[in-house]
Amino acid sequence: MRDGQVDLDLAQVRAFVAAADALNFSRAAAHLHLTQQALSKRVQRLEHALGGPLFSRGGRSVELTDAGRRFLPEARRLLVLAESAAATARNGNAHLRVDVWGQLHAPLRMVGRVLDADEGLEVEPSMRRGLAAATAALLRSEVDAAFGRVHDLGTPWPRSLRHALVHLDALGVLVRAEHPLAGTSLRPADLEGTTLWAPATRDAPEYSGYIRRFADSFGARVDATGTNLGIDRVIMQLGERTNMMTLVPADIPVPAGSGCRVVPLVDPVPRYPWSVVWRRDDADPALARFLRCLLAVGRADRRFDARRDWLPEIDRTPQP
Structure with missing residues (x-):
């Protein structure tokens, strides 16, 4: 640490995230193809760099400390940004993971129009066929953006996610x-x-x-x-x-x-309303490019005329 700065080792951060997901050092080590001792050392070095424990260890059980719980979402984002930066350096393209709901629905076609308009973007699509599953993946930083209808999910809207209507x-x-x-x-x-x-x-x-x-x-x-x-x-x-x-x-x-x-x-x-959803604190420039282009190419696709179109009343009101 120099002048309050912390130089984080991505291998240590990756070890921490694996251990936090498994809450078991043995399983996390197997997932990363490491010995348990090697994984433990990486986590300990990260804890030393951050100035405090990220896990409470008692017997065979492992739990996150308050600091560990605070650090986990930031650690996930750090790994995502690192992967995106590496992909950009390798091929000059900005790489994003986007859930498009299903193969025959509008979001996949919209992503295709974005890629036609901005050839510098590279998208890895996934198809979870539902916004409930996609938002869970967003919150785990497994995807960068997703599509879906933001009402009738049965749970409160996560405050850490933003959304914008892109298609009717x-x-x-x-x-x-x-x-x-x-x-x-x-x-x-x-x-x-x-x-x-x-x-x-x-x-x-x-x-x-x-x-x-x-x-x-x-x-x-x-x-x-x-x-x-x-x-x-x-x-x-x-x-x-x-x-x-x-x-x-x-x-x-x-x-x-x-x-x-x-x-x-x-x-x-x-009309069925499709919105794009992303993490509120995601500062990835590639995501900002994707969102700008998506909103531009879909401008005519989200016009609603109450004289000839129908939406549920809940979809006409300000979204959560």
């Missing part, structure tokens, strides 16, 4: 071609008394919440049985539920010869 997705209904409502378009009011099939997704309560609010607004019923295993499986199951339909993005691709079609909803057009 037009929706339609996926039905069998022989369904009596399989025309060129439908009004949401035409769905009164019908059943919307919406298999519950544990990690996406925000999506299930949107469908419940839509159904309540237009007099439809919701069948939440079954499991959503992707568009091909949904099409197959609709073949066994010929009187049902499911809410989908209006532009979702339907395989030729599937016997199903997407009927756009109009007058009003229901």
